[in-house]
Amino acid sequence: MATTAVPATADLCDDHGEAVSVIPVAFEHFGAHEAFMGPVSTLAVFEDNSLVRSALEEPGDGRALVIDGGMSTRCALVGGNLGQLAVDNDWAGIVVAGVIRDAAEINEQPIGVRAIGTCPRRSVKGGMGQRDEPIVIAGVRIEPGHWIYADLDGVVISTSALHT
Numbered sequence: 359m360a361t362t363a364v365p366a367t368a369d370l371c372d373d374h375g376e377a378v379s380v381i382p383v384a385f386e387h388f389g390a391h392e393a394f395m396g397p398v399s400t401l402a403v404f405e406d407n408s409l410v411r412s413a414l415e416e417p418g419d420g421r422a423l424v425i426d427g428g429m430s431t432r433c434a435l436v437g438g439n440l441g442q443l444a445v446d447n448d449w450a451g452i453v454v455a456g457v458i459r460d461a462a463e464i465n466e467q468p469i470g471v472r473a474i475g476t477c478p479r480r481s482v483k484g485g486m487g488q489r490d491e492p493i494v495i496a497g498v499r500i501e502p503g504h505w506i507y508a509d510l511d512g513v514v515i516s517t518s519a520l521h522t
Contacts, residue, residue, distance in 0.1 A: 395505065398506050
């Protein structure tokens with residue numbers, strides 16, 4: 359996969375103002391890539407990562423998976439195996455409004471991951487949730503096909519691809 363420079367989120371906010379939304383969550387950075395961007399695929403799950411696995415098993419084609427995990431910190435929705443699956447299937451990155459595990463392993467993987475923290479407990483596997491439907495994280499509506507830009511400054515959402 360060819361690497362494309364990711365525009366700085368601060369520059370996107372300066373250049374595009376109200377046309378972009380900043381997810382007002384202090385996401386922690388995981389993975390070897392500090393920045394990533396791509397069209398969004400969405401999941402809404404709660405303490406069940408079955409749909410996360412099924413999404414990441416498919417070709418990502420440079421997309422980013424944005425997971426509304428209800429901000430739960432009781433169990434991880436992504437771990438090292440799923441991180442590697444995302445790498446193997448060409449996903450640009452993963453944003454979890456929830457927690458991950460296997461942080462040391464994910465930090466070695468060539469992918470960008472954002473989450474609100476870590477928890478060693480795995481999720482249940484009940485197959486519950488919704489895929490590729492609009493989600494809302496911290497008041498920001500995110501739809502499949504929107505664009506996400508993530509770097510060390512934060513996470514920005516746009517309805518279309520942007521340039522600085």
